[in-house]
Amino acid sequence: MTPRTEEYEPTIVSFLCNWCSYAGADLAGVSRIQYSTNIRVIRVPCSGRVNPFYIIKALQNGVDGVLVSGCHPGDCHYISGNYYARRKFALLKRYLEYIGIEPERVQFSWVSAAEGGRFAQIVEKVINDVRKLGPIKSSIVKKL
Amino acid sequence: MLNEIRQTVKKLFNENKIDVFIGFCEGTLPLRTTPCFITTADDTDKLVWNSFCTNNLAVYLPRFFLPKPRGKEPKWPRVGILVNGCTGRSLVGLLQEKQIPRENTVIVGVPCDGMIDIKKIKGIEIIEGTEKKGSIIIVDKTGKEKELKIDSLRADICLSCSCFVPPVYDYLVKGKGKETVVPYNGVEDFEKMSRQERWSFFEEQISKCIRCYACRAACPNCWCKECFVDQSLPRWAGITNDISDTMFYHIGRIFHQAGRCVDCGACVAACPVGIDLRKFTYKLIMDVKDLYEYEAGLSQEEPPPLVTYKPDDEQEFMTEP
Numbered sequence: 001m002t003p004r005t006e007e008y009e010p011t012i013v014s015f016l017c018n019w020c021s022y023a024g025a026d027l028a029g030v031s032r033i034q035y036s037t038n039i040r041v042i043r044v045p046c047s048g049r050v051n052p053f054y055i056i057k058a059l060q061n062g063v064d065g066v067l068v069s070g071c072h073p074g075d076c077h078y079i080s081g082n083y084y085a086r087r088k089f090a091l092l093k094r095y096l097e098y099i100g101i102e103p104e105r106v107q108f109s110w111v112s113a114a115e116g117g118r119f120a121q122i123v124e125k126v127i128n129d130v131r132k133l134g135p136i137k138s139s140i141v142k143k144l
Numbered sequence: 145m146l147n148e149i150r151q152t153v154k155k156l157f158n159e160n161k162i163d164v165f166i167g168f169c170e171g172t173l174p175l176r177t178t179p180c181f182i183t184t185a186d187d188t189d190k191l192v193w194n195s196f197c198t199n200n201l202a203v204y205l206p207r208f209f210l211p212k213p214r215g216k217e218p219k220w221p222r223v224g225i226l227v228n229g230c231t232g233r234s235l236v237g238l239l240q241e242k243q244i245p246r247e248n249t250v251i252v253g254v255p256c257d258g259m260i261d262i263k264k265i266k267g268i269e270i271i272e273g274t275e276k277k278g279s280i281i282i283v284d285k286t287g288k289e290k291e292l293k294i295d296s297l298r299a300d301i302c303l304s305c306s307c308f309v310p311p312v313y314d315y316l317v318k319g320k321g322k323e324t325v326v327p328y329n330g331v332e333d334f335e336k337m338s339r340q341e342r343w344s345f346f347e348e349q350i351s352k353c354i355r356c357y358a359c360r361a362a363c364p365n366c367w368c369k370e371c372f373v374d375q376s377l378p379r380w381a382g383i384t385n386d387i388s389d390t391m392f393y394h395i396g397r398i399f400h401q402a403g404r405c406v407d408c409g410a411c412v413a414a415c416p417v418g419i420d421l422r423k424f425t426y427k428l429i430m431d432v433k434d435l436y437e438y439e440a441g442l443s444q445e446e447p448p449p450l451v452t453y454k455p456d457d458e459q460e461f462m463t464e465p
Contacts, residue, residue, distance in 0.1 A: 053372070053380055056395055060388050067463075073455060083453035091402050091431055091450075093461045098335065098427050099395070100343025107463040121465035139347050142388045 010064035010130040012039045014123075015054065017047045017082070020071035020112050027116030035120040036127045039067070046070065048081025052092045055106055062141045065105045065130035067123070072110045082110070104129035105136065145254065145319040149226065150188045152252055152315050157185035162224040162250050164208075166201050167191045175262055175273040175280070179204065193226070194275050195294055198259045200410035201225055202234035202364040206243040222248050228256030229321075230408035232310020233441025234364040237404055239312075240444055243367050253313030255321030258302030260294060263418060301409035301422060304328040311442050330423050331430055346391075346424075352417040353390045355383075359411035359421060360397060365404045372396055394424070402428045403449040406441040 016022040022043045028035070040063075044050055047070025055066045068089065076082040089108045097103040107126050111119045149167070156162045169180035169190045177196045181204075182188055205223060212218035227235055232253060238244045260280070268290065272283040280297065282290045308321030334342060357373070360366045373381050373393055381393040398405075398421070407429055411421050432438050435458050436449040 052399060053392075053396060056392060057378075057380065060392060073459075080453060083455070083457065084450070086457050086459055087436070087450055087453055090435055090458060090461055091428065092399065094431050095395075095399060095402075095428060098331075098342070099346045099424065100339050102339065103461075108461065109463040118465055122463055125463065125465055137343060140388050140391055142382065143386055 008131065008134060010038055010127060010133075010135075011062075012065040012067060012123075012126055012130060013042065013058045013063045014039055014067040014069065015042050015044050015047070015050045016111075017049075017070040017077075018043050018045050019077040020075065021047075021069035021109075021119070023113035024069075024111040024115045024119040027113065028120045029116075031116050033116055033120045035123050038127050039123050046076065046078050046081035047085040048076075048078065048083075050085060052088055055092065059101070059105070059136055059140055060142045062136065064133070064136050065107070065126055067107050067109065067126050069109045069111045069119075069122070072112055075112065101137075101140075102133050104133060145317055146191070146193050148317045148319075149193055149252065149254060150191055152317065153182065153188045153191065153224065154185045156224055156250060156252075157182075157188065161222065163221040165191075165224040165226075166204050167226040168193065168197045168199070168201075171196070174270045174282075175260070175265075191226075193254060195258070195260050195280075195298075196275070197228075198261075198299070198409075198413045200231050200234055200362065200364055200408045201227065202231050202238060203362060203410070205235070205238060205249070205364070206367040209244050209248065220245065220248050222250065224250040224252060226252050226254060227310045227313065228254055229305060229307035229310055230256075230406060231364075232312060233307060233406040234408055236311055236441045236444055237365060237406060238367070240448065241367075241404075251310065251313045251315075253310040253316040255309050255317070255319045256302075257308070257320065257322045258298040258305065260297040261299035261413070264297045264299075265292065299409060299413070300328065301407065301412065305407075312444070328422075328426060330420075331427050334423055334427075347387065349419045349423075350390050350394055351387055352419050353394070354417060355390060355393065356416060358414040358416060362410040362414035363401075364408075364410070365401055366397070372400070394421075398424050398428060401425060403432050403436075403438060404440050405429055 016025055047068060050068050058066050070082040070085055096106055109122050153165050165182040168177040170192055171178040175196050177192055179199050179201055208223050209220050239246055269285045270282050271285055274281050279291050279293050303326040306325045382389040405425050432449055438449045
């Protein structure tokens with residue numbers, strides 16, 4: 001994405017599960033916790049709903065990093081969605097790293113609804129990691 | 145071995161146990177056989193079995209058993225199929241995913257010692273080729289004959305195969321299968337390369353792709369009535385010649401094989417431009433084995449890894465602040 005100032009600012013898209021992570025992010029907002037604004041949030045009902053293709057599609061559209069966050073294991077509102085998500089993303093992360101996409105670009109976390117501060121910390125970490133890496137490789141970004 | 149195959153199939157037709165048999169017949173091009181569908185006992189003499197039978201015949205099974213019409217009993221044919229190790233594993237995968245009914249399938253297993261890879265014969269324009277006792281005699285355009293040992297031409301994927309006999313069968317033809325297994329190190333070697341080198345290799349392989357979808361057509365696991373590539377809402381892999389669309393197609397198709405790919409090599413053999421797909425598919429096979437101790441196509445009862453979970457699955461990859 002084109003930088004707004006001379007310094008490069010990454011764009012991160014995040015998929016937050018409605019019941020835990022999104023609520024955690026909301027708590028961070030209500031508590032007036034300051035964190036970087038490079039993150040764009042997409043609310044999904046469960047982390048298990050996140051199709052790995054969404055992540056690849058986001059990278060294709062030029063975002064520099066993706067964060068997927070769900071409920072802690074054992075706390076999923078739909079009982080087992082986050083377990084299936086964990087398996088899918090373990091494989092996806094290894095696979096993307098294998099073909100040459102930096103592993104810090106696609107990150108996964110568990111954030112509960114009470115962890116507003118922790119959500120802000122994770123977001124800052126992801127943004128800093130991606131800022132160091134620079135813009136995503138141009139050949140994966142769709143031009144046509 | 146070939147006689148026994150033909151006798152078994154003839155007996156199946158004479159005893160009216162099958163309606164159609166899927167096997168290999170003489171091909172029209174040199175050094176190739178063609179899959180064929182026999183329907184009478186007289187045609188069984190057309191069947192062949194040699195080192196040119198590279199196709200994975202399990203890809204033809206799901207189309208015989210299309211979903212049942214509403215309110216009526218399905219009139220599915222009884223299908224016989226000739227399987228070797230890798231085809232048999234694909235068949236078990238199809239049974240697991242309920243794409244074929246076991247009662248309507250008659251499996252004739254044959255031990256396999258590997259097929260040749262035509263791409264390994266370089267520099268000769270082949271007009272005719274015959275197999276004879278461990279070698280292939282090739283006749284080129286000028287009429288000159290050349291003898292090549294089959295062991296030097298075997299496909300890499302066959303060299304590393306450890307499944308010489310299919311995991312499930314109704315009849316097993318007697319014969320000698322493979323004896324040695326050469327392990328495949330492509331993934332480990334690839335991981336030693338730097339990140340930029342790996343991306344450049346991936347980009348270079350993908351840029352060869354002409355989006356013919358032969359890999360998808362040859363793969364028995366790609367039985368979906370609507371493939372993600374054909375979906376227009378959402379449009380996952382666009383139909384432009386932008387390399388990012390082709391990258392999406394390959395990343396997507398190979399990821400859809402996670403936990404299902406049996407490493408049969410049909411996609412690699414089918415690719416007209418010679419993309420090294422195995423380097424990428426094998427990584428997922430290794431990861432599934434490493435993380436979830438699962439190998440596709442061996443057991444019908446074991447659930448596939450992505451439809452099950454354990455509460456203590458590996459989560460080293462998760463981000464902590």
